[in-house]
Amino acid sequence: MTAPAKPVLLTGASGNLGRHLAKSLGALGWKLRLTDITPFPDPLPEGAVFVKADLNDGVALLRQAEGCGAILHFGGVSVERPFEEVLGPNLRGLYHVYEAARHEGARVVFASSNHSIGFHERPQGNQAKLDFDGDFRPDGYYGLSKAYGELMGRMYWDKHGVENVNLRIGSCFAKPIDRRMLSTWLSYADLTRLIERCVVAERSGHAVIWACSNNPATYWGEDHRARIGWAPQDSAEPFRAEVEHITADPVTERYQGGGYTAIEYSRRTPSPRDAFTLDE
């Protein structure tokens, strides 16, 4: 793997994926600037520096991004939370990240999420997979903030030429833990290889990529992976026998976003007598 010439800023470094990336990219010899609102809990990788900062602080982000060629934006709220908790880190914070990238001419790699499209139903049998240009159907305030982030990337590319790769991360954990993750799982190793391509690829423009491993049961189809030269190598399928019996309530099982769709779900359960289907 190639190490980028310029330092790379990683927000959300103390979170689950941030810690994994700090370790795996640090081991590849990358010059990392790590930042988070909570202290970095691990030994610092060689050549890395950590600065504690709040994403609400635009000046701090401008300073941290100085001289960086890319910003890996993994910071912010990473699960469904009330609107007021999502607002600062995920909406204002994202603006600060993009302003810093614009100032430095840096590329943004944004940890978006499958929850930006979570209310799409899961394809059954031969039904078409969801392509990157399907409608946003966020499944909560968190997913909505990810859709906003992708659109911010669209705007900064069109208006300012700031390159950005938006990773619709499925479920990035050590291994799949339920049936849904046979479709959505992303291995840590595939994530690291994906980030490497996002940063070193010559051009990205505004790209959207389904960040999941090579799972035969995937819900997702076309995206921009060829543009950056990435192909996942792992698969959730070896875990099938272990997890395929692990399912939840009907709302969770109907939609791609799984359990997030069921949080405070108050729509009337559709019956055959309903005049409208859920797509209308």
Ligand code: 15L
């Ligand atoms: C996400 O976006 C979350 O950050 C993660 O904790 C998981 O819930 C994941 O989605 C998922 O959908 O499995």
